[in-house]
Amino acid sequence: MPRAALWAILLAMAVLLPFAADLAGQGYYVGFATRVAIFAIAALSLDLILGYGGLVSLGHAAFLGIGAYSVGIWTSHGVTAAPVHWATALAAGGLFALVTGLIALRTAGVAFIMITLAFAQMLFFLAVSLKAYGGDDGLTLWDAARLGPLDLSDDRTLYWVAIAWLVLFLLLGRHLVASRFGLVLQGARSNERRMRALGFDIRRHRLLAYVLSGMAASIAGCLLAHMTDFVSPAYMSWQRSGELVVMVLLGGIGTLHGAILGAAVLLILEEVLAGLTQHWMLILGAILVAMALVARRGLHGLLAALRGRR
Amino acid sequence: MDPILLLTQALNGLQLGVMLFLMAAGLTLVFGIMGLINLAHGSLYMAGAYAMAAVFAWSGSFLAGLAAAVAAAALLGVAIEMAALRLLYRRDHLDQVLATFGLILFFNELARIIWGPAAIFVTVPAALSHTVEILPGAPYPAYRLVVIAAGVAVAAGLYLLIARTRLGMLIRAGASNRTMVSALGVDIGRLYTAVFALGAGLAALAGAMAGPILSVEPGMGEPVLILTLVVIVVGGIGSIRGAFAAALLIGFVDTIGRAFLPALLRDLLAPSAANAVGPALASMLIYLTMAVVLAIRPQGLFAARTG
Numbered sequence A: 001m002p003r004a005a006l007w008a009i010l011l012a013m014a015v016l017l018p019f020a021a022d023l024a025g026q027g028y029y030v031g032f033a034t035r036v037a038i039f040a041i042a043a044l045s046l047d048l049i050l051g052y053g054g055l056v057s058l059g060h061a062a063f064l065g066i067g068a069y070s071v072g073i074w075t076s077h078g079v080t081a082a083p084v085h086w087a088t089a090l091a092a093g094g095l096f097a098l099v100t101g102l103i104a105l106r107t108a109g110v111a112f113i114m115i116t117l118a119f120a121q122m123l124f125f126l127a128v129s130l131k132a133y134g135g136d137d138g139l140t141l142w143d144a145a146r147l148g149p150l151d152l153s154d155d156r157t158l159y160w161v162a163i164a165w166l167v168l169f170l171l172l173g174r175h176l177v178a179s180r181f182g183l184v185l186q187g188a189r190s191n192e193r194r195m196r197a198l199g200f201d202i203r204r205h206r207l208l209a210y211v212l213s214g215m216a217a218s219i220a221g222c223l224l225a226h227m228t229d230f231v232s233p234a235y236m237s238w239q240r241s242g243e244l245v246v247m248v249l250l251g252g253i254g255t256l257h258g259a260i261l262g263a264a265v266l267l268i269l270e271e272v273l274a275g276l277t278q279h280w281m282l283i284l285g286a287i288l289v290a291m292a293l294v295a296r297r298g299l300h301g302l303l304a305a306l307r308g309r310r
Numbered sequence B: 001m002d003p004i005l006l007l008t009q010a011l012n013g014l015q016l017g018v019m020l021f022l023m024a025a026g027l028t029l030v031f032g033i034m035g036l037i038n039l040a041h042g043s044l045y046m047a048g049a050y051a052m053a054a055v056f057a058w059s060g061s062f063l064a065g066l067a068a069a070v071a072a073a074a075l076l077g078v079a080i081e082m083a084a085l086r087l088l089y090r091r092d093h094l095d096q097v098l099a100t101f102g103l104i105l106f107f108n109e110l111a112r113i114i115w116g117p118a119a120i121f122v123t124v125p126a127a128l129s130h131t132v133e134i135l136p137g138a139p140y141p142a143y144r145l146v147v148i149a150a151g152v153a154v155a156a157g158l159y160l161l162i163a164r165t166r167l168g169m170l171i172r173a174g175a176s177n178r179t180m181v182s183a184l185g186v187d188i189g190r191l192y193t194a195v196f197a198l199g200a201g202l203a204a205l206a207g208a209m210a211g212p213i214l215s216v217e218p219g220m221g222e223p224v225l226i227l228t229l230v231v232i233v234v235g236g237i238g239s240i241r242g243a244f245a246a247a248l249l250i251g252f253v254d255t256i257g258r259a260f261l262p263a264l265l266r267d268l269l270a271p272s273a274a275n276a277v278g279p280a281l282a283s284m285l286i287y288l289t290m291a292v293v294l295a296i297r298p299q300g301l302f303a304a305r306t307g
Helices: A003-023 A028-052 A061-076 A082-104 A109-129 A155-178 A180-190 A192-197 A202-228 A238-251 A257-276 A280-294 A298-309 B003-034 B041-059 B062-083 B093-115 B142-164 B166-176 B178-183 B188-210 B221-235 B240-268 B271-296
Strands: B131-135 B138-141
Touching: A003 A028, A003 A155, A028 A061, A028 A155, A028 A180, A028 A202, A028 A238, A028 A257, A061 A082, A061 A109, A061 A202, A061 A238, A082 A109, A082 A202, A109 A238, A109 B221, A109 B271, A155 A180, A155 A202, A155 A257, A180 A192, A180 A202, A192 A202, A238 A257, A238 A280, A238 A298, A238 B093, A257 A280, A257 A298, A280 A298, A280 B093, B003 B041, B003 B131, B003 B138, B003 B142, B003 B166, B003 B188, B003 B221, B003 B240, B041 B062, B041 B093, B041 B188, B041 B221, B062 B188, B093 B221, B131 B142, B138 B142, B142 B166, B142 B188, B142 B240, B166 B178, B166 B188, B178 B188, B188 B221, B221 B240, B221 B271, B240 B271
Parallel strands: none
Antiparallel strands: B131 B138
16 A cells, blocks of 8 residues: 555545544543643653654653643633644743753753753743642643634644644655654764764754754644643653653654654553553553663564564 | 752752652563563552561661661562563553552552551651751751762762762673674573562662652552653653753742742732642642653753663
8 A cells, every 4th residue: 555545545534533523422531641641741751852863852751841831821810722732832842952952062961861851841840830830730721722713721722723734744754754853853863973074063953953852852742731721830840751662662763654653652551551450550560671671662663563574 | 049048959850850760670670671661660669669568567676767767668669570571571651551550559558558548658767857957047857968968879879870880890791782782692581680670679668768758559659650761751761861860950940839839920920810820730740840851852861872
């Protein structure tokens, strides 16, 4: 089957999902699918710097927090227009990425992992200190965000909006990694010194990738706040950042759609295992260890290997 | 500033520092020698705390609890190393992160199954439950003083082990060039297992001693793990000396910051602003320290030369 047709079918299935859920009388799954789409956006944005740029960030949840607090702070002041929330999140996320990226990109490897963690932790504690916006306890949003005539508190509307953002970021991402900019980024991942010798300003390319990635993840944060009607510092805990890294690794790094697959599989695994037993984390942990030991390139690599063997 | 309060807080900082050193020593060696990012190091700390709580409650002897904690965690460490982590040494750091993140989930849940989700309360041993007057009018818990002394003694012992023994020589050689060490005919696999067991034992010792001070509960390893990662990165990965210096630095910065920063801000800012900003800024202080150190010296304060 040609690839374009495959993508078209997947997209049609995604768009029609709420109707199928209605027919099956399982409206709950629309909310769950929205969650998957939101985390897919965040994982996708992380894959841009992790998979293509070779920059492992353990602080990506900071951008989820930035997006969520953009929604939370505007809403608590009575501004419920989603475009305002999104624009604020894009600007704030981009600015945060620019400032922290300038410092973090002076380092590489493990130091980069730790310095991104440090910035995310600082933001976490900043959010804890925002007593006017709930502090440690978080902030419940009483007014639903609106997109023109649309009400984002409606499950289906929010689902379609999230899918639209996901498709937009996937298309942008694919375009970006195939462009000259993306090739320079990948070249620097495999041989930084050679790319420097060729005259490329590696740090500027990486910084731009980091900023774009942060902006996309901030949108995921906005959508998360729209969905839960709640904002709290826990959105940017380091465990959340770790979860995002796990999603990307699980799906297969450096493929973009692998990140989407990873987000979906991890969330579905959690959901299914939690239904089976209260001690589902035991099984999830064992599965993750097994995946790391057996499947070298994540699920994407595993699928490719199976296809190759046949 | 109140000198008694300052002294008490300095001792608290020292106590946190030596605990962090016990954690960091093992992690930085495993990192420096095997090139392994072991996020599950906090689980070994937790294992030590639980083993200690169980044996102390059963036998009534604190020392027996300590010994059991160290032995149990060293065994657990060897088991993890041989079953899973050994396969990951040559792999990408990212695979190691995925596997050890999985191990964290696994062990936290296992602890929850065995001991339940609630925190276990461990008492300070009766012989150490009194306070000592370190200065006239400045009582300080005897148990914490013993923890400091034990930490310093272990640090000294570790220094002797690494600087004076054959195993220590191999560890140092492994940290600077592991390929060369194995080329010289050293059974590198056995060395790795030994180092891992040593690190696990030290983490368990930290966890066991922390039991009466903090609460013993599932997930107790992760906050300490994050602090420990901060310590080894600030100190320079693979460097025991760096880990010691950075552990004390982070211990002091965190404790002193939390104790004095809010009061200091109250002098500078309006009270309401100071009350909001003070605790948050104090919590941020160690990360700020790390960011500054890494921005100026990305290799850490005492970088070990790695081949």
